[in-house]
Structures are given as structure tokens and as C-alpha cells.
Amino acid sequence: IIVLSVLSGVAFGSLTVVGLSETIALMAAFVVLVLVLGFRALPKIMRFLGRFQVDEALVSLALVIVFFISAMAQLVSLAAITGAFLAGLVMSRLPVARSIRSKVSGIGYGLFIPMFFTEMGISMNFSELAGIGVVAGALILVSAFLSKIIGCGGGALAGGFSPMDSLRIGIGMIPRAEVALVIAAIGIRSGIVGHVLLSVTVLIVLVTSLVTPFLIRYSFRPTAGEIRSARKTLKPSSS
Known part of the structure; x- marks a missing residue:
């Protein structure tokens, strides 16, 4: 969310320390305003509409x-x-949040989300990847994998998880999906980056989504230490 907001702010200004500071300050003020007003006013509005007992009105x-x-x-x-x-965050505190989510998810998955991914697929041009080169493309993919393994796995390790469990957490966080595509789309429409970035992003999404399940399965193969520990646990105690 922070990256998206900063990226949008840069599109309307220049990439300077002052510009970034103004964007972050504006984002913080907007978040506080929406949350304060939303948490106070929205429950009252929802209770008023709830008197009519019409679910469609709430949706x-x-x-x-x-x-x-x-x-x-x-x-x-x-x-x-x-x-x-932020709108979803505010509505998540409502008693009717589950009902709204079930109805809105049908609209999202049935209409808006397929339209978004269709547009991203149509906008991609594999021929643009040829200009990157095999070596650069491989480095980008390796960076996409290692950044999540080191970043998320390192955070898990610092949080007290074992090295193997930290590695598994890092691997599980590798896939990129809709947020990466949204960031690329905003950058392209704002004129900050070229269409080649979208093609690279789609490539990263595809590769990370397809390869990660195999890495997860391999990472959960029992290690020698885990096997020894299991044998000690299952070994009957001598009387």
C-alpha cells in the first residue's frame, strides 16, 4: 500500500525528498481521516439501513x-x-461484514478480477522480454526468489523460528500476484515506467506461482535431524 501510494504521488510530481515526504504525510493524514470518520459514522449508517432488512441495500x-x-x-x-x-478495513469491524464479504466476493471474482487479469494478459508482449536478455531475465527471477526467502525467512528466523521453518516460510511467501501487477499497471499508466516492466512482472508472477509449490513440497521433506528426533520420540522406552 505504501509503495502504491508513493508511486501514485510521484506520478503527479517529482521524485525528490520533499515530494516523497509530502506524499507520505498526505497518505498518513488520509488514512487517519478515513479510519476515524469510518469507524464512527459507518456503524450508524449500517444500523439505519439494517432496519429495512434488505441485504442488497447494505451491499x-x-x-x-x-x-x-x-x-x-x-x-x-x-x-x-x-x-x-481502507474502505474494507473500516467495514471489517461491522457486524454484517461477513454477509457483505460473501456477496461482494461474488461480484469481484465473477466480474472485476477476471477483467483485470484479462487486461494484464492482453497488455503483455513476450517479444519485449527479448530486449532484456537471458542473463538479465535470470537475475531478475533469482532476485525475486531470494528477496522473499531472505526477507521473510530472515524475519521468521529473527522471530524465533528454526532455520528450516524460516526457510519454509520464506519459500511460501515467494509468489507474486495481483498487487505486483497493480503496481506495474499504475506505473505504466502514469508514464513512470515502460511496458516492458509489465511483461517482466507477468513473467515473475507466472514463474513464482508455478515453481513455488514444488519448492514447498521439497522443503517439507524431513531432514536428517527431524528423522532422528522422530525416531527418538517413537522409540519405546526400556523398562
Whole structure:
């Protein structure tokens, strides 16, 4: 969310320390304003609509809130997805959150999400990857794998997990998906980066999503230490 907001802010200004500071300050103020007003006003509005006992009214209001806050986020030079995330965060505290989520997820997975991935697929051009080169492409993929293994696995290790469990956590966090595509799409539409970045991003999403399940399966093969520990546990004690 922070990367998306900063990227959107840069699109309307220059990449300077002052510009980044203003973007981060604006993002913080927007987040506080939405959360404070949302947590106070939204429950009252939902209780009022709940008197009519019409589920569709709640879903319609939820969609209006999402689109409105997303539009406000763009007006203040932030990413629309930032506003959508905050809207969902506010509505998650409502008693009817589960009902809204089940109905909205049908709309999302049935319409908006397929449309988004279709657009990303159409926008990709594999011929643009030829300009990167095999070596550079391989380095990008290796970096995509190692960044998650080292970053997430290192955090797990610092949190007290064993080295093997930390490695498994890092591997499990490797796949990139819709957020990476959203960042690339915003960068392209804002003119910050070229279309080649989208092709590279789609390649990373495909490779990491396809390879990670095999790495996870391999990482959960019992190690020699785990086998010895299991044998000691199962070994009957001598009387």
C-alpha cells in the first residue's frame, strides 16, 4: 500500500525528498481521516439501513463506499487501491461484514478480477522480454526468489523460528500476484515506467506461482535431524 501510494504521488510530481515526504504525510493524514470518520459514522449508517432488512441495500452501500473512498484517494494523488483497502478495513469491524464479504466476493471474482487479469494478459508482449536478455531475465527471477526467502525467512528466523521453518516460510511467501501487477499497471499508466516492466512482472508472477509449490513440497521433506528426533520420540522406552 505504501509503495502504491508513493508511486501514485510521484506520478503527479517529482521524485525528490520533499515530494516523497509530502506524499507520505498526505497518505498518513488520509488514512487517519478515513479510519476515524469510518469507524464512527459507518456503524450508524449500517444500523439505519439494517432496519429495512434488505441485504442488497447494505451491499450497494458497501460498493458506494469503496468507490467513493477510492476516488478520494486518487484526488489526493494516492493509489485507488489504497482507498479500497481502507474502505474494507473500516467495514471489517461491522457486524454484517461477513454477509457483505460473501456477496461482494461474488461480484469481484465473477466480474472485476477476471477483467483485470484479462487486461494484464492482453497488455503483455513476450517479444519485449527479448530486449532484456537471458542473463538479465535470470537475475531478475533469482532476485525475486531470494528477496522473499531472505526477507521473510530472515524475519521468521529473527522471530524465533528454526532455520528450516524460516526457510519454509520464506519459500511460501515467494509468489507474486495481483498487487505486483497493480503496481506495474499504475506505473505504466502514469508514464513512470515502460511496458516492458509489465511483461517482466507477468513473467515473475507466472514463474513464482508455478515453481513455488514444488519448492514447498521439497522443503517439507524431513531432514536428517527431524528423522532422528522422530525416531527418538517413537522409540519405546526400556523398562
